[in-house]
Amino acid sequence: MRPLKTPYRAPKANAHCERLIGTIRRECLDHLIPLSQNHLRRILDEYVAWYNHHRPHESLGPGIPDPAEGLPVEPHPDRHRLPEGMKVVSTPVLGGLFHISRLEKVA
Numbered sequence: 001m002r003p004l005k006t007p008y009r010a011p012k013a014n015a016h017c018e019r020l021i022g023t024i025r026r027e028c029l030d031h032l033i034p035l036s037q038n039h040l041r042r043i044l045d046e047y048v049a050w051y052n053h054h055r056p057h058e059s060l061g062p063g064i065p066d067p068a069e070g071l072p073v074e075p076h077p078d079r080h081r082l083p084e085g086m087k088v089v090s091t092p093v094l095g096g097l098f099h100i101s102r103l104e105k106v107a
Helices: 015-029 037-053
Strands: 086-093 098-105
Touching: 015 037
Parallel strands: none
Antiparallel strands: 086 098
16 A cells, blocks of 8 residues: 655645545444454455445435445335335344345245
8 A cells, every 4th residue: 555645735635535534433433442463354345245235325415325236126116115024124234233124024
């Protein structure tokens, strides 16, 4: 890894990095205490996977970047009701700090 210096007279060059680092700190590292470098890497790997595949993003209207299988393609006309024969199942991530929710058919 090699550090890159900020270009001269370009104060916004680091804006994306600063935003990402701030998001990771606020959403993840303010709530978990890494005990070692390996522990920090495991936390960040799990957080990055959750962030990229399951976290709702406002820019997507709100939506998730990579919707899981089983989600209806067309939104239900009444957004506050589940489709018939479906239930919400939640899986904890990072020790319950976040949850991955998905729809499953009722048995």
